[in-house]
Amino acid sequence: MLTIGIAGGTGCGKTTVVNQIIEELPDNEVGIISQDSYYRDLSHLSYEERTRINFDHPRAIDFELLEEHLRDLKAGKPIHQPVYSFVDHNRTRQSVLTHPRKVMIVEGILIMTQPEIRDLFDIKIFVHADSDERLIRRLKRDIAERGRGLSEVLDRYQNTLKPMHDQFIEPTKEFADLIIPNNKYNTVAIEIVRTIISEKLLA
Numbered sequence: 677m678l679t680i681g682i683a684g685g686t687g688c689g690k691t692t693v694v695n696q697i698i699e700e701l702p703d704n705e706v707g708i709i710s711q712d713s714y715y716r717d718l719s720h721l722s723y724e725e726r727t728r729i730n731f732d733h734p735r736a737i738d739f740e741l742l743e744e745h746l747r748d749l750k751a752g753k754p755i756h757q758p759v760y761s762f763v764d765h766n767r768t769r770q771s772v773l774t775h776p777r778k779v780m781i782v783e784g785i786l787i788m789t790q791p792e793i794r795d796l797f798d799i800k801i802f803v804h805a806d807s808d809e810r811l812i813r814r815l816k817r818d819i820a821e822r823g824r825g826l827s828e829v830l831d832r833y834q835n836t837l838k839p840m841h842d843q844f845i846e847p848t849k850e851f852a853d854l855i856i857p858n859n860k861y862n863t864v865a866i867e868i869v870r871t872i873i874s875e876k877l878l879a
């Protein structure tokens with residue numbers, strides 16, 4: 677199994693890059709794991725309490741479960757990937773049965789912060805977009821898709837997102853084998869990653 681980790685700050689375009697990479701690749705040979713699925717279960721907290729959680733700190737992620745799942749997939753075992761709700765700020769009761777594939781892509785803002793997880797990646801990619809570009813994209817996306825208001829997104833950006841990005845996410849760029857500049861759509865970089873994957877699928 678070829679395991680590819682794709683990190684980068686919120687709004688840099690990780691999900692978009694993954695979707696572009698897997699377009700036209702056979703879906704029974706390439707699988708996706710999202711770090712967002714591994715936000716910790718916060719059912720013991722009220723909705724109000726959950727809104728105050730710092731979701732950009734590594735402790736918000738159940739990395740133990742993510743590591744266990746990646747090891748299972750590498751060992752050829754299927755996993756039950758949790759399903760997260762950004763509207764409820766909580767894990768749902770659902771899960772998605774995820775089978776091992778020849779190529780597994782793992783994407784998320786903090787996946788490169790943990791050495792145990794980092795070591796499981798054969799290829800590490802960091803997607804870069806400038807912070808103003810990321811903030812604009814995040815604002816538009818969170819309002820359109822994640823049920824958020826303007827001041828809510830801006831408050832989170834100032835109070836937790838930006839400081840956590842600078843402290844935890846940006847420094848992981850140094851671990852990357854490949855940095856994809858993504859202020860604009862980067863078709864050349866996507867093509868390069870696709871070629872690497874296609875070669876693996878033919879092997």
Ligand SMILES: Nc1ncnc2c1ncn2[C@@H]1O[C@H](COP(=O)(O)OP(=O)(O)O)[C@@H](O)[C@H]1O
Pocket residue numbers: 684685686687688689690691692693813814817858859860861862
């Ligand atoms: N290169 C790009 N240029 C313009 N908009 C982009 C680009 N990449 C992604 N977007 C848009 O920005 C928003 C956030 O992208 P997304 O892929 O969800 O980022 P991430 O997964 O890193 O948070 C989405 O609405 C997406 O359509």
Ligand SMILES: Nc1ccn([C@@H]2O[C@H](COP(=O)(O)O)[C@@H](O)[C@H]2O)c(=O)n1
Pocket residue numbers: 685686687690712715731732761762764765766784785832837
């Ligand atoms: N309940 C939550 C949980 C997380 N977030 C934000 O999601 C961002 C990470 O996801 P991306 O798809 O943007 O990479 C992260 O910056 C958290 O602030 C949230 O808003 N609410």
